[in-house]
Amino acid sequence: MTDQRKLRSVGPESQPIEAGPDQLAHDLSELARDLHHADDPDDVLREVVQAAIDLVPGTQDGSVTELVGRRRFEHKAASGSLPARVDTVMSELQEGPCLDAVLQRRIIRVDDMRSDERWPRFAPRAAELGALSMLAFPMVVKDDSLCALNLYAETADAFTDESEHVGRLLAAHAAVAYSGAQREENLLAAIETRDLIGQAVGLLMERYSITSDRSFTTLVRFSRQSNRKLRDVAAELIRDAEAGCSK
Incomplete structure (x- = not known):
């Protein structure tokens, strides 16, 4: 993905773009253009994960969980070793926030994995691996659940209401782009x-x-x-x- 989202000026006479809603709209517009030019569905997912790391407050790493054939989960586009290891545990135990985000089609937020009781087998192992905060967004197009965008942080209480707001907008863009790339590939x-x-x-x-x-x-x-x-x-x-x- 282009690094231009991180730049706030183009030339010596350009004025920086104000932070806030206008900046978020600008960044998401650039993301939409980038995703439009990504032909491979897996490239789209990698672009989305990198965008989440850049844009969603508190995010250190990310990945995507996809429901394949409504029977099997696949984890893709891991940005580093932490999400890769945690996603492996999630597949092994068949429980965790990313799976719930896909199946329940709602945002799942974990403030401190060490005290979360929703996944009695998964939570202790994820905390041991270093994933203390997680945030998972369903990527849905026309009521068909495709994937979940999974965000990770090594500190507790890393994600805020702003993180949810930005992540929800990003996931909506991502779902449309990924679905379009899959249709073109098919x-x-x-x-x-x-x-x-x-x-x-x-x-x-x-x-x-x-x-x-x-x-x-x-x-x-x-x-x-x-x-x-x-x-x-x-x-x-x-x-x-x-x-x-x-x-």
Whole structure:
């Protein structure tokens, strides 16, 4: 992410931008532009975590927790060893503020992990690792919970109401950007799959002098019989054909 958010002037004659709501709006606008140019969903998450460290008061580290297939949690974009270790414990125990933020779709704040009783197994281990304060924001688009933005600090009472306010705005921007990047990635994958299947159908038509419909049906039948994705079957057929031509 560009470091221009941290700059308060552009040239010798520029006036610094006042701190406060106007500055936050400026920073979030720059973030939105940065995220718009990030093509890879994982790049978006890394940008978001860095922005949270820069903008949300009290934040020392961050990560993102994603619910995959509504069954499995994945932790991504950890900014350092602290969130990586804490997220590993959260996955192991299947409890913690980040998971609750995703499942309950609400902000979860921990002022002092040493005295928090909401997660009897997770809290003592997180405190031992050094995460005394945590703040987790759901990243939601159209009522579909995608992820949680997780913020960490090694001191107790690190986060304030202002931290929640800034983090909530940032998470809203992040959710839209991440969802858009995922849709674009899925669209590109779909186009690539369509092209692969089209090439495989063409190979079968030429090899066996059959129609396109029958070629496609043959691919689908083999995909089902081998319990493999149609894309993978098509890709293997193309590789085999190319290998044969190179001999």
